[in-house]
Amino acid sequence: MPTARLTDRTVLRIGGPDAKDFLQGLLTNDVTGALPVYAGLLTAQGKHIVDMIVHEGGGELLLDVAASHADALAKRLGMYKLRRDVTIDASDASVFARWADPADDFGDRPFDPRLAALGERWLGFEARTTATPDQYDAHRRALGVPNTAEMADLLWLETNADELNGVSFTKGCYVGQENTARMHHRDKLRRRLMPVKLSGPASDEPIMAGSVAAGDLRSRAGDLGIAYLRMEHAETPLTQGGAPVALLWPGWLDRQAG
Structure with a gap:
């Protein structure tokens, strides 16, 4: 099965006693339940700023995010932090993906929460790689799943976030929730x-x-x-x-x- 280190992705660590409550009030998906989940951080109007996959490890929340957007995300989260007991740091971990024909046997890594056909996706420090990021990108593109750069300035649901498990309509308020919920109720x-x-x-x-x-x-x-x-x-x-x-x-x- 092809395995790639996704060098266009990076990992942010969100720690501290208030970490889950902090992200729960900002992101489009529920981070208090089973992880990983796919989620977005939106403008107040419901437009995409950055999307991410939220993992848990070592008592922290780990954000798998496009490397091109990581610094801006860390800065924006810092603006929202105020007096909350939250730390925001870069991690040395890498993002890995492994994919194959659905008939093949996978290991015990978590599947990509957007779409199982994307394959397994996990954070780590070492893995035997047999494929390149470009090969993974071709796999993603063949499945029609958009990436961060393709979503720029779009309303969250226009990125297919609903169909790709990137939004909870039962979790309560988050930034951009009002317009996203209104769009959801259209036909x-x-x-x-x-x-x-x-x-x-x-x-x-x-x-x-x-x-x-x-x-x-x-x-x-x-x-x-x-x-x-x-x-x-x-x-x-x-x-x-x-x-x-x-x-x-x-x-x-x-x-x-x-």
């Missing part, structure tokens, strides 16, 4: 991140449905991309720069959710 989302297959050359042009702009491409690797699309055009032929774009509806996303 459908108007826009969301979706995987696409591209046939043209790399381009910054919008994705079109006929003569109407249907969305924009958030990232691309080879012919696979993650696009931010208006779901009213999900069943419409799409193009970018005149070349066809195929919407790859992921198996974990109910078509009625569009």
